[in-house]
Amino acid sequence: MDRVFIVGVGMTKIGRFYDKSGRQLFSDAMIKAVEDAGGVKPQALVVGNMTSSVLMEQDSLGALLADYSGLRGIPAFKVEAACGSGGAAFYAGYSLARSGMADVVAVGGLEKLTENLTSSVTKALALAADQEYEVFYGASFTGLNALVARAYMNKYGYTREDMAYWPLRMHEYASKNPYAQLPRKTTIERILNSPIIADPLHLFDCSPIGDGAAAVILVRGEEKAREIAKATGRDILVEVKGIGMATDSVDLGSRRDLLTLDSTVKASRTAYKMAGVEPRNIDYVEVHDAFHITGYLALEDLGFTEKGKAVKEWKEGRFAKGDKPEVNLSGGLKARGHPVGATGVYQIAEATLQLRGEFPGEKASDPVIAATQNIGGVGTFTTVTILTRVK
Amino acid sequence: MDRVFIVGVGMTKIGRFYDKSGRQLFSDAMIKAVEDAGGVKPQALVVGNMTSSVLMEQDSLGALLADYSGLRGIPAFKVEAACGSGGAAFYAGYSLARSGMADVVAVGGLEKLTENLTSSVTKALALAADQEYEVFYGASFTGLNALVARAYMNKYGYTREDMAYWPLRMHEYASKNPYAQLPRKTTIERILNSPIIADPLHLFDCSPIGDGAAAVILVRGEEKAREIAKATGRDILVEVKGIGMATDSVDLGSRRDLLTLDSTVKASRTAYKMAGVEPRNIDYVEVHDAFHITGYLALEDLGFTEKGKAVKEWKEGRFAKGDKPEVNLSGGLKARGHPVGATGVYQIAEATLQLRGEFPGEKASDPVIAATQNIGGVGTFTTVTILTRVK
Numbered sequence: 001m002d003r004v005f006i007v008g009v010g011m012t013k014i015g016r017f018y019d020k021s022g023r024q025l026f027s028d029a030m031i032k033a034v035e036d037a038g039g040v041k042p043q044a045l046v047v048g049n050m051t052s053s054v055l056m057e058q059d060s061l062g063a064l065l066a067d068y069s070g071l072r073g074i075p076a077f078k079v080e081a082a083c084g085s086g087g088a089a090f091y092a093g094y095s096l097a098r099s100g101m102a103d104v105v106a107v108g109g110l111e112k113l114t115e116n117l118t119s120s121v122t123k124a125l126a127l128a129a130d131q132e133y134e135v136f137y138g139a140s141f142t143g144l145n146a147l148v149a150r151a152y153m154n155k156y157g158y159t160r161e162d163m164a165y166w167p168l169r170m171h172e173y174a175s176k177n178p179y180a181q182l183p184r185k186t187t188i189e190r191i192l193n194s195p196i197i198a199d200p201l202h203l204f205d206c207s208p209i210g211d212g213a214a215a216v217i218l219v220r221g222e223e224k225a226r227e228i229a230k231a232t233g234r235d236i237l238v239e240v241k242g243i244g245m246a247t248d249s250v251d252l253g254s255r256r257d258l259l260t261l262d263s264t265v266k267a268s269r270t271a272y273k274m275a276g277v278e279p280r281n282i283d284y285v286e287v288h289d290a291f292h293i294t295g296y297l298a299l300e301d302l303g304f305t306e307k308g309k310a311v312k313e314w315k316e317g318r319f320a321k322g323d324k325p326e327v328n329l330s331g332g333l334k335a336r337g338h339p340v341g342a343t344g345v346y347q348i349a350e351a352t353l354q355l356r357g358e359f360p361g362e363k364a365s366d367p368v369i370a371a372t373q374n375i376g377g378v379g380t381f382t383t384v385t386i387l388t389r390v391k
Numbered sequence: 392m393d394r395v396f397i398v399g400v401g402m403t404k405i406g407r408f409y410d411k412s413g414r415q416l417f418s419d420a421m422i423k424a425v426e427d428a429g430g431v432k433p434q435a436l437v438v439g440n441m442t443s444s445v446l447m448e449q450d451s452l453g454a455l456l457a458d459y460s461g462l463r464g465i466p467a468f469k470v471e472a473a474c475g476s477g478g479a480a481f482y483a484g485y486s487l488a489r490s491g492m493a494d495v496v497a498v499g500g501l502e503k504l505t506e507n508l509t510s511s512v513t514k515a516l517a518l519a520a521d522q523e524y525e526v527f528y529g530a531s532f533t534g535l536n537a538l539v540a541r542a543y544m545n546k547y548g549y550t551r552e553d554m555a556y557w558p559l560r561m562h563e564y565a566s567k568n569p570y571a572q573l574p575r576k577t578t579i580e581r582i583l584n585s586p587i588i589a590d591p592l593h594l595f596d597c598s599p600i601g602d603g604a605a606a607v608i609l610v611r612g613e614e615k616a617r618e619i620a621k622a623t624g625r626d627i628l629v630e631v632k633g634i635g636m637a638t639d640s641v642d643l644g645s646r647r648d649l650l651t652l653d654s655t656v657k658a659s660r661t662a663y664k665m666a667g668v669e670p671r672n673i674d675y676v677e678v679h680d681a682f683h684i685t686g687y688l689a690l691e692d693l694g695f696t697e698k699g700k701a702v703k704e705w706k707e708g709r710f711a712k713g714d715k716p717e718v719n720l721s722g723g724l725k726a727r728g729h730p731v732g733a734t735g736v737y738q739i740a741e742a743t744l745q746l747r748g749e750f751p752g753e754k755a756s757d758p759v760i761a762a763t764q765n766i767g768g769v770g771t772f773t774t775v776t777i778l779t780r781v782k
Contacts, residue, residue, distance in 0.1 A: 021523065044636075046483075053444035053471075057526070059518040060473045063638035063771045067645070073657060075636035077479040077772070080444075080469040082451045088468040091492075092437075092483050099490035101482075101634075127450040132412065135448070243492075245435075245466035247454035254458070266464060380454045381468070 005225035008037025008217035009349035014181035014210045014337030022112030023068040026213040030069035033215035038231040042106035045076040048089030049341035056115045082128035084376025086344025087383030108215040109342030130251035146198035149293035156308040164191040166292035174331025177361030181210040181337030212339030214346040242275025242386035261379035264301040268384040275386035279303035283367035286347035288375040289332040329362040344374030355389040396616035399428025399608035400740035405572040405601045405728030413503030414459040417604040421460035424606035429622040433497035436467040439480030440732035447506045473519035475767025477735025478774030499606040500733030521642035537589035540684035547699040555582040557683035565722025568752030572601045572728030603730030605737040633666025633777035652770035655692040659775040666777035670694035674758035677738035679766040680723040720753040735765030746780040
């Protein structure tokens with residue numbers, strides 16, 4: 001199989017853009033990515049998005065966004081895997097490049113939660129859960145994550161204050177990220193005193209609701225990638241070295257273990273094996289911290305620490321800038337923001353920029369191997385990618 | 392690249408199943424397909440579906456349907472391309488097999504339009520059109536197709552009676568298809584006198600609203616395909632010899648030509664080139680006749696006849712059983728039924744059964760090369776596949 005490289009990335013700032021439609025937001029990111037790749041024309045487009053049917057009242061999203069990005073006519077479709085739609089779209093797009101069905105593939109993520117103020121975002125996001133076994137009985141998506149957080153805190157004896165160091169650090173990093181939705185520092189006191197959402201989760205333990213779009217351009221073959229790198233004045237390449245995807249039951253009641261993201265364990269082992277790496281080799285990682293609990297579970301299930309230890313080690317300063325791996329220097333979903341189906345593409349764009357040394361916020365310490373982990377639902381889907389810097 | 396073969400197919404009857412949930416319907420089809428493939432276990436699942444977010448109030452569909460089909464844990468995601476979701480899912484699934492990301496890939500289509508009687512199917516289907524340029528102004532999906540039908544009839548001088556031979560023949564074929572939603576013959580008189588939906592389209596000119604699920608199993612490599620064929624008592628293989636996908640603007644106002652499905656022209660030429668065939672080589676074809684006009688345009692834009700001649704030739708008996716190509720012996724969307732995101736997968740399953748000589752309805756005349764054409768929107772998306780019988 002030919003090797004596949006990321007040659008362009010584009011992102012919009014994350015926020016609530018009442019003055020901009022979803023299609024405008026997407027084309028902003030896609031045009032940036034194409035420019036970043038020296039103007040190479042994508043031959044196919046895969047779009048990651050969760051809520052367009054409900055909140056934008058728009059299907060046919062792949063063709064619509066191709067057209068609005070100046071790419072009318074190319075193969076294009078939307079991929080849905082709840083909050084993991086971006087990672088899943090990348091999985092599908094990588095496959096198109098690797099199979100030779102297209103030599104240049106664009107993968108874009110879009111979520112526009114503020115398109116239509118008559119619809120409920122909370123209700124739309126609850127569609128990630130099982131309609132018949134969970135939502136029908138009144139469960140919200142935050143409520144389900146709260147169950148997991150409570151079980152974890154009970155089992156390992158952690159307090160709300162112990163857990164609060166995740167959002168604390170994410171806000172600190174986000175304060176330097178020009179794309180972040182919440183670019184401001186906070187304090188443990190403010191986190192603990194923030195309004196309750198679903199016990200034990202308070203406002204500052206959760207990622208915010210925001211709009212955003214991100215895009216990456218993939219090319220097949222080292223020669224083409226070198227040509228683009230040269231034309232754009234870069235002397236390194238970023239290669240997609242490994243990728244893994246896995247799923248689990250949608251409803252939490254059917255899970256093997258409430259406190260292990262089995263899909264993350266499986267997807268990461270597939271990706272590590274393909275890339276020929278171990279967790280200890282990874283320099284930089286962006287994990288899916290939709291809630292603080294999700295971030296801690298990710299560190300454990302990706303194999304960076306043992307079950308039950310992530311909170312303690314994090315509080316002691318592990319996984320911060322200068323450690324290995326460095327985690328979520330973007331500010332994470334928690335503070336960079338979480339435009340649902342775009343999040344997985346943001347993570348890949350950020351990891352690419354870190355490997356290039358071009359990330360405009362908190363910079364990683366000269367990373368060579370990076371990973372991203374994007375979740376849909378409460379661990380229903382996980383896609384893990386391994387990116388490497390190639391001289 | 393390794394060759395890719397279809398080794399299993401499964402379908403449900405199409406109808407309005409108020410007593411069966413979407414997940415049940417899907418697993419019926421998927422379990423049949425796996426059994427048809429001698430019990431081989433899929434390693435990845437791609438689901439084609441349009442309306443689950445709105446009508447089933449369910450996202451995370453890929454993982455949910457994998458789980459309910461006994462495939463918990465495998466990579467799985469949903470693909471949306473409006474009514475062309477099934478074909479687009481096949482495109483993505485074929486890519487996973489061809490790239491070697493999975494050796495055995497299941498592609499399933501599901502649409503459950505009767506899941507939730509509080510929602511409007513007409514409104515849900517209108518999401519295929521452009522929300523800002525079309526739907527907002529009151530256009531329904533049938534209304535948009537009616538514009539095209541009217542323009543075609545005006546330009547080429549056809550009457551409603553001329554056009555009515557499409558549904559007439561589709562009902563005749565469907566009367567022999569045990570999976571068809573409308574398995575009964577009709578008459579020109581009945582078609583002409585059926586209630587008006589959107590002038591000039593009357594009820595019998597349109598495909599019906601129905602639920603259904605279909606699945607196919609792909610394997611990579613001739614050796615594995617031969618092994619499964621042997622185990623299931625078959626001496627032929629069905630190979631995916633060509634595939635093409637293309638898109639167009641969503642809104643009709645931006646089209647180059649209202650009476651040409653540019654996406655069908657492009658997708659078919661890509662698929663023909665890959666397969667090394669010309670339209671005249673194709674023995675059998677299933678086209679996307681959501682309305683009679685769509686069927687006629689398909690025949691022209693796939694290159695089987697010239698612009699404006701499809702209606703005349705069809706009325707004279709062309710494209711019927713015994714001709715080349717034979718068209719829609721299933722009964723087509725018109726009478727077999729059109730479970731939106733499942734339709735593209737039904738077509739591929741039917742073409743596979745025709746190539747095997749196992750189709751349980753009207754049989755094609757010993758076909759060797761078959762094609763399917765699946766559309767999303769009013770020609771916004773087209774996927775064309777070329778399947779061949781290999782001894």
